[in-house]
Amino acid sequence: MLHNKKILLGVTGSIAAYKSAVLTRLLVKAGATVKVVMTSAAHDFITPLTLATLSKNPVLTTFSKDETGQWNNHVDLGLWADAMVIAPASANTLAKMANGLCDNLLLAVYLSARCPVFFAPAMDLDMLQHPVTQHNLHKLKDFGNILIDPTYGELASGLVGQGRMAEPEEIVAALEKHFATQKKLGGKKVLVTAGPTYEALDPVRFIGNHSSGKMGFAIAEALADLGAEVNLVTGPTQQHTTHTQINVINVTSAEQMYTACATHFPTADVTVLAAAVADYRPVEVAEQKIKKSDANLTIELTKTRDIAASLGKMKHNGQVIVGFALETENEKANALSKLERKNFDLIVLNSLNDKGAGFQHDTNKITIIDKEQRVKSFELKTKKEVAQDIVNAIIEKLHD
The missing domain is CATH 3.40.50.10300 (CoaB-like)
Incomplete structure (x- = not known):
């Protein structure tokens, strides 16, 4: 179902960012073309080199490509993709998405995207249950974004509860289901x-x-x-x-x-x-x-x-x-x-x-x-x- 699909993967600052390497590999193995956009905070958890190697495409973080000042065109990226997946989606990025803030390349691409946007939250259980976070999740779903629910388990804090990012296999399955049903009314x-x-x-x-x-x-x-x-x-x-x-x-x-x-x-x-x-x-x-x-x-x-x-x-x-x-x-x-x-x-x-x-x-x-x-x-x-x-x-x- 993902053969020849263009997937834009957004990676934010979360310990769950290590899973983005497995997710990238699974998407490429399924036949998708993958481009990765990272926030600066995500670099603390996984290197751009890892994701560039696995995706076979340069990883983007800033608006300019190098010292020459060439532009990483967020509009082109938003129009290029068949689907955008933000995984992990930190509480900070979710709040910015829900309120239209745009202080990094990933958020600029999100606001430019015309394709379906999936997001897989990852955070501690109390952060997830906070009324502000729940309000932001509701807003994002109401905007038409597709939530991939976090799961229950041991968290980085040592606590056990809801907040683990969905496993890469679950995210791939959600994308496959989306594309499988996408054209049910084709020709109607x-x-x-x-x-x-x-x-x-x-x-x-x-x-x-x-x-x-x-x-x-x-x-x-x-x-x-x-x-x-x-x-x-x-x-x-x-x-x-x-x-x-x-x-x-x-x-x-x-x-x-x-x-x-x-x-x-x-x-x-x-x-x-x-x-x-x-x-x-x-x-x-x-x-x-x-x-x-x-x-x-x-x-x-x-x-x-x-x-x-x-x-x-x-x-x-x-x-x-x-x-x-x-x-x-x-x-x-x-x-x-x-x-x-x-x-x-x-x-x-x-x-x-x-x-x-x-x-x-x-x-x-x-x-x-x-x-x-x-x-x-x-x-x-x-x-x-x-x-x-x-x-x-x-x-x-x-x-x-």
Whole structure:
């Protein structure tokens, strides 16, 4: 699985740095091309010569190559790699990564990397359990980095507990698993909707909702990571993506979202309707700003086009449609009704009664229901983790 893969290995200042020699050798043996970036502190634990010999590439630590002042281009390194692995990842480096600090070459490469970033912490058990370290680990995972959990055992301090860096064989296995599943959706075309829609009242006011678009963007990126070609139709949101497999189509109103969806739906293998589309729009839109007056203002509303139902009627054999149901009461019954009425294959149910779920949160708590009324509930997770659960359900449905 690692044959011809380009792996960037970051080594930081930890006694576990000695394991990076074995890791480098295993990666090269598996057919990977390995380049190593070290922090200055890592030199106290393992020599650059050792890793250069094993990787068959120069080891980089500083921004300039030698006294001539030639530049070690961190941007090129970040773009070169298929995956970056920081092992060992010290508490100091984790804190800098989590907060965007950039005072050495390794951190500059990390901030420039467009590839998946794996990190294998190594530190004493009390450092690992400190609330600040746990907060940093959570942030890094939420950014999309992949944690390779430290293991339990004897530590350099003489204490026994959690904090040992994962063994090189475990790290190689994590990389192999990643690349084995990376292209499960290769060749598939996917349509995803995200964010709210805004329905204009006048040139400055609108009817909308609190959707942040986080869930839809996370799903789009999870699908693209598995090789899918994604058209992401998004309402107004602060979310953005630079994923090369995602084509972003920006819209404002429900009608604009319908037009974009109707254009791309016929060729889509999978459609995920994660947007929170307004159900109503004003019958008339004022050409000028509506001025405040002493009189009450009455606005007549009419239904917007039902995008989900329209696409459900257009669905042809083999297409999979995933809908969402955000409910406040009779959650399961309402979700099942929506699943049937709109010809969905799967529906993702979440409830505003669940703490940490719904709009604006970085977390979500979902239940996935299929046409056979099979129900699978999940615990509260980050939206990136939730997105992966949804994508896994989609892959299962494609193979039914």
